[in-house]
Amino acid sequence: MKQQEVFKAMADPTRRAILKRLQSGPLNAGEIGEAFDITPASLSHHFAVLKHADLVRTERRGQYIVYSLNSTVFEDLTRMLLDLFPPRAGSGGKR
Amino acid sequence: MKQQEVFKAMADPTRRAILKRLQSGPLNAGEIGEAFDITPASLSHHFAVLKHADLVRTERRGQYIVYSLNSTVFEDLTRMLLDLFPPRAGSGGKR
DNA sequence: GCAATATTTAGATGATTGTCTAATTATCTA
């Protein structure tokens, strides 16, 4: 997995919002864009970054291109963070 | 917590390496710097970013300034990521 | 095939970022 690409992708608030928007299920580019005040071109750029980091998957559905979260990478991401911040006794865990 | 600052701080490979270096315990700026081929000034800049994101704590110890991981923020970070990527049934967990 | 719609690509621009050198601040010790 491209650790650097993933972290870079997550560094932008718009991209994080896109990921959050996709939690409720796959959406096409236009539907995702409704929530943001940027041009389709800019949005497309963010999609490219997310795709390059393997955080989202795409599938053409006729005229539309449908985006969805790539859940397998999230496990990698979790591992990545646990590696950076190994939980210590007494921290985290229960709420 | 400043979500944006944290993600931005994590986006740089040198800063992630610094965090990783601090896993084994507190170190002063010079000790941390030995591992990297950058000037003290650049290193200091990275420290400032990490501090601003509240990922590290500092304490002056005489001539030296000692850096250590701020473990409380890691829990926040974990929550932040679980929020972005809520684990779904059948994903993650066992290996 | 053609017009309409959805999305991406190309190219440009201003802002942010990582790095450097030089100067400054803080601390120790002789």
Place this chain on the structure above:
DNA sequence: TAGATAATTAGACAATCATCTAAATATTGC
């Protein structure tokens, strides 16, 4: 107090980034 060491701050510079407009590509339905 003066010199040495540790680290930061200030200012500059090249590279990267988020955004835009304009043009290109892909698909649908008449």
